[in-house]
Amino acid sequence: MSRLPHIVSVLLLLLLRRPLLPVSCLHVAADAPLTATVHRQDGGAAWRSFQQLLDARRGSHVTGLAELKRYLARFGYMPGSPEHEPPNDAFDAHMEAAVRRYQSTLSLPVTGQLDSATLDRIMAPRCGVGDNAHDVATSTSSSSVSAPVVSRFTFFNGEPRWTQPDPLVLTFAISPTATVDYLPDETVRAVFRRAFARWARVIPVGFVETDDYDAAAIRVGFYAGSHGDGIPFDGPLGVLGHAFSPKNGRLHLDAAERWAVDMDTETARSAVDLESVATHEIGHVLGLGHSSSPKAVMYPSLSPREKKAELTVDDIEGVQWLYGSNPGFSLSSLYQQDSSMATTGRSSWLAATSSASLVCAVLVILVTRL
Template sequence: MIMEPKFLHLLSCILLLFLLNPLSLFTHANSPNQLNTQRSSGMDFLKTLIGTQKGTTSKGISQLKKYLSHFGYMNHKNNTILTHQTDDFFDDNLELAIKSYQTFFKLKVNGIMDANIVAKMSHPRCGVPDSFNLNRSHKLYLRIPTLASHYTFFPGEPKWPPTKRSLTYSFPLGGPTNVNSSILHATQIWASVTPFRFSYRTNYDQADIKISFQYRDHGDGYPFDGPGGILAHAFAPSDGRLHFDGDERWVDGVTLGAFDMQTVGLHELGHVLGLGHTNDTGAIMYPYIGDGLRKVLGQDDINGIKALYQF
């Protein structure tokens, strides 16, 4: 069989293109959309739970219980409260936790793992819990939000003392050097609406706010989960620790498939100052943080910090 000249010419062009750039035929594998899909794979178990409800047993429900426990919607460790705290049975406590989650995020409250709640849980977010939990020993847990406002505080409303309005921040030696500008701008934004002033300090150990990139289990009791899922977390005043997940793709600006360091830093600095999460989607303290966007402070954030520090 003899190939047509036109076909041979086309084949030759394809081979020449591949030889000149062997990656050209596979660039789609590194597209931002696919990167973002791969980064969310840690939450893929949620897709198998769509439609599950009280009384059912399904693989992945135990992971769901851990998720809801971590974010303050149920107590995963107390055997006297949760009979089925580690199994795949959908019990009364799980239904109550799901209803609480649906209430906080203004979803349809039905206690069922429907498509809307699965979509919400699948988004990347801050690792600090959202709401009240029976386990008060958890350092990151927040108190339940009041009906009069969206913003929340940590239990006991910890805050920096009145004599401490100048806060220093620093990064450990050997860390990324391209994040300074993003954090500087984030501190300037908070300084513009508060009495606080922020300055960089070279001595990491003596800084008030210690900012670092961490991986997986990094020794503070709240491990990261690799690409996607939890992006960062921070502790209440006056702890000062602020951790970013080093497995994420970080940028300074708006890039699809990557997370803006200034936006996430602004959110986590809110925790460092004492703010909890809000269900106001326009606020920087909203727990879910998308890729490819930059956010600034909302009125709810400003109201919250003013209420906490009474200025």
């Protein structure tokens, strides 16, 4: 028994020598969502009150369900109530169906109740464009329109897109007046240049910055509250931004957010990555709807401090459906990269899990022999 402390120390040292591999005796997924009861306690008030609805299900009557019904109606999951019949706080069959549609569309477990994963997604900051008022691609790799959409891109109804004689070049401009004072104009412009370049890399469309804001095809600005387009913003950590389908060209961001361009130097817990939202909203400007693939740039929600600006296969397939492929870009290389990363990631996870389980088992045995 005198050797026990030494053995335990050696085992712990072996663990510490593998800092990049997650080790836990309780196997919790690294990307598991925060529980609804602790999410977004860092400031913004939008939708945070929904946390009291945790575990509500058909037959429940909880204060706040009426407001959640308005949320679900706003983003396309249930019809709005007539003026003479305002939403109530009853969790009825229509509410359950709407929750199931929401869960299916956003690739969540379809339970029909407000579990922590569902409420966490509902309370997360998101794009202001609705989720369900879109056409679904009918290629061999997509679902039919009548079936639940899983991990696939969508379009605005009618599949609108920009068209003009070859080559297709769109001008864009950042508003000289609708800005946020803590980000230099040149920093914001650089972010949007990078975001437009991501899309230009995969489709035969060019984007050229111009100083003539009124004449630009795509016009970007930061606005607070009601700003003249009939879709007011709602403050921090609610709707982050919205954009209109082709050929409208308007792209608006909520000036009330704490926008960040470098999370390594940004300290605010409620900060939102500007480049991720810019890349997402440009997708709408080009004609893409929301994707139900959680990894896609065009997925509707983005957590504070999360960075998701790199286009996935799903994003690229969607925009290429509308505009074709850039001759200089090969989608097959991205398929191979994704496949390789998935294989490597699974091998690393299995190795980490095996090591962690072995160490945990040994520790338990040793402790029980004390």
